[in-house]
Amino acid sequence: MEKKKKKLQLIILAIVLSLFAAPYSSLAAKTYQPYAAAANEVSKPWMDQSLSAEERAALLLNEMTLEEKVTFVTGNLNNYYGFYNEGMDRLGIPALTMADGPAGVRIANPEIQDKKSTALPAPIALAATWDTEAARTYGELLGNEAFNTTHNVVLGPGLDIARFPWGERNFESLGEDPLLQSKLAVPYINGIQSYPVMATAKHYLLNNQETDRFTINSVASERAMNEVYARPFAEAIQNADLSSVMCSFNQVNGTSACENEAILTDLLKDQIGFEGFVMSDYGANLSTVESANAGMDLETPGAPTGLWEDKLLAAVQNGEVSEERIDDMVSRMLTEMFSKGLFDKPVQNNLIPAEEHGETAREIAEQSMVLMKNEKEALPLDKEELDSIAVIGPDADNGSVAGGGSSLVIPTYTVSPLEGIKNSVGDNVDVHYAPGSDPISAGDILPGPSAVPSSLLSTGGEQSESGLKAEYWTNINFEGEPSLVRTDNQVNFNFGFYNYEGLNAQSPKLPKTPGDFNREMSARWTGEITAPESGEYVLSLSSLGTGKLYLDGELLIDNNSKDLVTDKKTVSLAKGEKHQVRIEYSTGKSGDVQDFGAMVRFGWEPPTGAVDAKIQEAVNLAKKSDVAVVVTHTYDSEGYVDTSSLDLPNNQAQLIKEVAKANPKTIVVQMSGRAVQMDWQEDVPAIVQAWFAGQEQGNAIANILFGEENPSGKLPITFPVDEESTPVSDDIQFPGVDGISEYTEGIFTGYKGYEEQGIEPAYAFGHGLSYTTFDYKNVKAKAKTRGKHKETDVSVALNLRNTGDVTGSEVVQVYVGNLPTNVATPDKQLAGFEKVELKPDNQERVKINLDMKAFSYWDEETDQWIMPSGEVPIYVGSSSDDIRYTGSVYIK
Structure with missing residues (x-):
């Protein structure tokens, strides 16, 4: 069994690697032409734009032969690293030109703008904005750049819940809470699809770890899947007209995700009502008949041995897969392609406006940065009072710090933290740099002590x-x-x-x-x-x-x-x-x-007191500088192993401690896509969580440090004290035992698990400070019924005032407490939020309509949401552990 598992992993990895590194074919070496023959409206009635997408799809489907239908739903590997599905000249069907897209458009073809696009802040940074308008802007930029770099499918967003804080792919996630993910995913997808581009939500379902990701069996309850893991997908489908969903490599309750009828057909299509199409992750399809009948609609290039096309055609001809199932696959794909304009508006190759889009990336990065700690107003720094700054950190001089794997894009340009600080202070302040540590690399994902310097x-x-x-x-x-x-x-x-x-x-x-x-x-x-x-x-x-x-x-x-x-x-x-x-x-x-x-x-x-030369050089620089800014960095990436450690790699924790001893004005800027252990936090007065902030990271960091922008980010994940102090610290949960990861925490993911188990975090979900202060007054929570079905709505209203001296934004967060039922429910569950910007001494009446699923639970016996009657606690505050108001509403 172990040998079979290893062989399967080898096959899948070889396929994944081939997608990144395979040589170009002669066709791919040329600038791509999405149409080989122009469509003719007379001979091709489905090109009549006055018809609905469904009508056009039906006309085209009727014209296709069985062989063409099977070819259409089968990926091919003869274009651009396998990220494309060829079009059909006879029918005027455009190719599906796909690009990885969670943090920017990853261009594979070197003929297209030197493979460069705008490197946006990582999705976890977007989540830290708690800003739906920022999410819309983020999606619009992705859609714009995809369309103008010859792509009509974006493989994003990633809607995998950040189940544990050290996950190597957490940076691609929109956080640990399903409501926060949902509220951001909807405008993100709408932004992408405002262009003739289809969005693909991934990875469906329970794809929450990189360790053994090709084979792990994720075992979760139906309730956990509905309330937590499928929830963002459901919201995107119901509120954003999502085109596509990508099924994942892992097993779900014993069956591979891409041949799992329970999650693809029963849950996704029948229960949630998904009308788009399901594509496989690259190489994730492991069967012919099983995956087709389970509800997968498109085999992307890279199945282990080419399991569709000829084999699928044979399965139809011998009655193992019905032609009606094939028609359903094709109809779903064609309808989405017509609906999103792929037939009518061919993709283009137009130069990306680098500076304009870079400015957008910077603005989002600034909104995302979380002021974790700020004792004695150590921040913002005053340029007029500084003569010298020590910038320290192994990659503080590198503007390409980002999450790795399929989401890594080649930026149009970069600005390092060192450059950003120099740009900000000009010639009036001396800025000097010392790395303090060796560069961070993929080796730092491995377990064990930091590498010998x-x-x-x-x-x-x-x-x-x-x-x-x-x-x-x-x-x-x-x-x-x-x-x-x-x-x-x-x-x-x-x-x-x-x-x-x-x-x-x-x-x-x-x-x-x-x-x-x-x-x-x-x-x-x-x-x-x-x-x-x-x-x-x-x-x-x-x-x-x-x-x-x-x-x-x-x-x-x-x-x-x-x-x-x-x-x-x-x-x-x-x-x-x-x-x-x-x-x-x-x-x-x-x-x-x-x-x-x-x-x-x-x-x-090393023993206490042993300091290597690189750290000592940084200490010497810090001693003679007015302030020291230590920029730390983790290496996070898609791959095949999660770090399982929250430590900063490559001796950076020791670096912070030694520099802080030398200079009490030491500011830490942490660049990571996940939580880190901060056993050094008492040694420094201020910490900024800057995430992977995109290509304008340096200018964004400098603007926060010097107060040009007031930090407004809030944590979308919980930062624990250490690896043992989380709701998912048992081996049966991660990395799993005997190939099985059991979701024994159930619905109590993230902060809900910390609350339920009484675990004190280092920094709570929703935490984030500001350079100003906010006052909450006249908070009112109200429940009312409406309509003939007596549907219940709950809202919270309050007066929010900026009581400080600078303009700033506050994220008002509303949580619901235990429901009036014997069924276990969270002590706190996010039910709504609103980001509000206020000038000093200004006040605004803020109303937040709450998500009614927070007042409900999924009942596994009746397969429906249940809203129990009774008194429900309401908590309003600045974070999950900074509650400014406690009240209740009565649900009839």
């Missing part, structure tokens, strides 16, 4: 360099001459998926490793390690495959595992003494030990 390592000999001598082979046994010899600053590598063009390119400081080493390989690193202080050091080796660590010729660690493991050994090292170090690593044979590329890290845990 390059400043401790040397190649040795007369021409000694910082780092270790590295020798790479394309075989697993170090045979023959090495194919690559170089100096590596650290041993901290994660190849395979993460090493393809564009996916590991966020830092120009990182070495570029040829793709020849992405599968079977072996490597040897040799040189010297020198301790900065005398003491007990913990040396570690994290690896998948075979890893050996030698110190002074003695074998210290010997890893040989089919799993990614970390082994540690404590050694006594004296300051200044050089010790010979050698690391030998082999992936093992593909399909035997590992399938996903090299994973290896040489790590350390």
